[in-house]
Amino acid sequence: MCWNFKALILNQSMNGGSCFNLEIPEERRDHGMGLILLFYLVFYGFLAALFSFTMWVMLQTLNDEVPKYRDQIPSPGLMVFPKPVTALEYTFSRSDPTSYAGYIEDLKKFLKPYTLEEQKNLTVCPDGALFEQKGPVYVACQFPISLLQACSGMNDPDFGYSQGNPCILVKMNRIIGLKPEGVPRIDCVLKNEDIPNVAVYPHNGMIDLKYFPYYGKKLHVGYLQPLVAVQVSFAPNNTGKEVTVECKIDGSANLKSQDDRDKFLGRVTFKITARA
């Protein structure tokens, strides 16, 4: 049997006896609908296959380990924890544990990879210098959580919230291959009158260069990014007032913190309101 493409697609009169003939002029409407469906099935099937193929080809141009271009994130942003729900505003009442339970949970969850247990297999790297690796195996450096001192959660499971001295963690976004210059540190200041105290841990908000460069999710398994904790101490008489804290990267020439448009590039501003 010969299957005639022409007859199928063109509904041409093919009177070649044994040939598979699809032409039925009398019922051309029904038949036409059928043909149309068939046509679109074939056509869209073809398009889908073609699209998949071109996508596949495109994916072949990619590297599993490193994105092809990193030009759009030349400099890292800063982000704080606990993760705010809507805006960067923390409100809690030290006398009401439920008001900050969510924050604490969030912090705990975030700090989970930083527990000693989790860090067991990580390397202790030399301080104060970039830790460049050649591979093929890339190791991650330990970040001793004790560096966060009062905010490590080791001594105070409430991260200071119950005392009215809430801890906020600040982290720098991961960017593959980023090598900070100078001595980067995170500097936090209070925008209002400096009645409440602000403390940063590790000392001076230092970010050790040994955590850089980052080699990507696939190669750099277990990588821990350095953290800085900010603790605002509210005097007991100073409750109910909103405090604005601004943190930004300082001490490194290639980490920008003054972009007009990107309010989170190398800096972060958040507000804390502590009630009695």
Added chain:
Amino acid sequence: MSQQTPEIYSVELSGTKDIVKTDKGDGKKYRGLKNNCLERKKKNHKEEFQKELHLDDHKLSNRELEKKYGTDIITGLSSTRAAELLARDGPNSLTPPKQTPEIVKFLKQMVGGFSVLLWVGAFLCWIAFGIEYSSNKSASLNNVYLGSVLVLVVIFTGIFAYYQEAKSTNIMSSFKKMIPQQALVIRDSEKKSIPSEQLVVGDIVEVKGGDQIPADIRVLSSQGCRVDNSSLTGESEPQPRSSEFTHENPLETKNICFYSTTCLEGTITGMVINTGDRTIIGHIASLASGVGNEKTPIAIEIEHFVHIVAGVAVSIGILFFIIAVSMNYRVLDSIIFLIGIIVANVPEGLLATVTVTLSLTAKRMAKKNCLVKNLEAVETLGSTSIICSDKTGTLTQNRMTVAHLWFDNQIFVADTSENHSNQVFDQSSRTWASLSKIITLCNRAEFKPGQENVPIMKKAVIGDASETALLKFSEVILGDVMEIRKRNRKVAEIPFNSTNKFQLSIHETDDPHDKRFLMVMKGAPERILEKCSTIMINGEEHPLDESTAKAFHTAYMELGGLGERVLGFCHLYLPAHEFPETYKFDTDAMNFPTSNLCFVGLLSMIDPPRSTVPDAVTKCRSAGIKVIMVTGDHPITAKAIAKSVGIISANSETVEDIARRLSIAVEQVNKWDAKAAVVTGMELKDMSSEQVDEILANYQEIVFARTSPQQKLIIVEGCQRQDAVVAVTGDGVNDSPALKKADIGVAMGIAGSDAAKNAADMVLLDDNFASIVTGVEEGRLIFDNLKKTIAYTLTKNIAELCPFLIYIIVGLPLPIGTITILFIDLGTDIIPSIALAYEKAESDIMNRKPRRKKKDRLVNQPLAVYSYLHIGLMQALGAFLVYFTVYAQEGFLPRSLINLRVEWEKDYVNDLEDSYGQEWTRYQRAYLEWTGYTAFFVGILVQQIADLIIRKTRRNSVFQQGLFRNKVIWVGIASQIVIGLVLSYGLGSVTALSFTMLRAQYWFVAVPHAILIWVYDEVRKLFIRLYPGSWWDKNMYY
């Protein structure tokens, strides 16, 4: 009843001369009739034209007239009285047709077409902002901007369309401007020249040859006056005017001249009896303005197309609004989606493009002497299926010309073309020598002086139409006629008058040895023959016997049957001994013989068809257009012209022809056996509209003769009932109602009256019917090209729409922004879509049938389906490929993008992780999103280039059409690329436009898809060509 009763003469405004309908005396009865008319008017607008005209001034004596109008024939009106009348009746000018106020036109542009959708979009934007603002004071102003941009788009496209319209109207108004006319009027016993607008009834005016008649006037005295009524009645022959009352019908009587007709020669003194809108012309003009303007076919098509697109936009918008709401999106977000969908679906730039395309064609047509008054009328000629053409001045040259000669028992054909250059008949016969001498000498017409460099046929002549024809005819053949006349000095002359019906002159001969006088005579052939006893054959005089007389009659009948005006010529050499050189001829005493002359020949004249017309008619025929002649002239002349231009083809017969051939009575002939029909106004009057339809449907070749303006209207309506798109050509005032009623009225620019030009949609500047063929061709071409433009423009709508749908359903970061879409619709795509207007026709568009109204649509199903579901979809895929490539190469693999939308758009998530573990701030993501927009934009742009190339043709291969023949296409492509480059690299730093500098290689990602589009379309066209009529052809040919 009795002549004495003050009769009111009622005649249909139509000016049907043949129908004399007198209402004898009874004023009441008349009023009843009028009321009846008024009642009917409400029921049927056609009845409106039955307004009757009562005019009895032609029957009144001068005294009665003076009394009636309170004037004095000698002293005229007093200035004060005239001022009073002017205040009462208003100026003597036609009220111009009502103009739509400019502001209304402008506002129409603002709300027409897609504008409504965009207004809705803009208001939704503002509402969305309002909702957002009420809950969050720091809401972003993006929606306000977008709303404002949409409004700006509407306003700008509106202004643009308005400007284009206004520009094309302006051409016309400059054209319309006329020098104010002056009229010579007697007031306060003084002759004064005043602007004719200030004339009032009762004014005594003087009009001389060459002037336009300033109002309807009753002739009081005249000297050799003839008027050209052709614009009113369609008669090419000048009509004599005198103070005698000659006919009951005011239109037939000789003592009334009508406003806006021209006095050709002589002088008249007359009394103004009607001014302004109350003149006959005024009535016809009001008839014209009573006819509503029909929507042009292209307007209907564009409306249809707007409905389709708007329907798609609104239904998809609402569907996805519902989907979005049920997917738990906020209502506010869903509204934003709705706006996005509307903006993506509406081809914002298309209507402006269509306007530009039409005006480009209008410009092109203006170059070919077709001036289009109404832009949309550009296409109308292309869809025309019936042309109703006036005869005089449109098909014919509107000047009498020698057409045939008969001498030596033979009929010779003279060249009647516009320049007479090619007179091929046998001029060697000595009879011709004699005949030419008579033609030259027995003629009082003269060229006006100072026209040495003007071609003969264009020279102005003093004299009547037939003498002019003879003068020019002899000048062309013999050379300097005035010189010949000088050599043959005229010694006596009897001019033509209607009692003699001949003209005679006596000349010395130019042969110095021949001292005889030559008497030459011309006149009505039968009268001339009576005076002859011999006939000249081959230069020899033969006695006039029965057989030669019979030959004469046969020739006379034959020429007369051609609708030509025949003149006979004879001469006599007066014997020298009886009439010596010193003989004093006395024309009053007739002291010379006027019988026993020698008959020389016949000569017939006609207002000949323009030489380009037969060819044009043939072309119209092959283009499937039926050409119908509608004229006020006599049926015989009309038929003769129809035959000579091919409106009645050589081998088709009318009922009368069949009857004559078979020698049976006309009634016995089966009327459907005939292919052609000549229908007179008389017959038409008694027909019901069904009968008219029957005639129009059954005869291929139709001539309507002796028709009135109202009947022309009926004919046009009849044609329109057949679902035909009707073009009417005409030049006269009597044509103007039909011009207005027609789907497209075509007026003559040179010969046309202002009323005709006002009523028309198009003006032929060279009065050449053949220009209509150009119009048809351009109209068809523009229709085809508009299809291409629309197909091109609609295609990318899918590529613009899909991102929104995917964004809502799959949750990808938005692939293309609303502003970016506007940049495609109003930026990169504009010039290419206009460039398609320059595309040449794919095949001989003049060999196919006119498109069927409301069946062969501008945007049909295959066009929409092919554009949306085939090419549009391919384009969307190609653009998505570029989008995914950009995201993947920056770190977001396609898989990771799915459902990323919510996190992606959260302003406080500033550490969104990509596929490689990197973290992005909101702004970094936004920038990537804009890069995505730019990539998607470039993807569409690259594929639109392919789309543009494939849209060059609908059936032929692009290579058959010639890839480089239309250079403008390449200008369009270049403009696309340049605009794209400028947006990406030039304005990439302007955040509000959301473009970024795209890596060069991303411009090439969609190229394989572009090539695929091209190949796919070539395959489609190939199958269409290979298997016409097949399933494929039906579904894939748009």
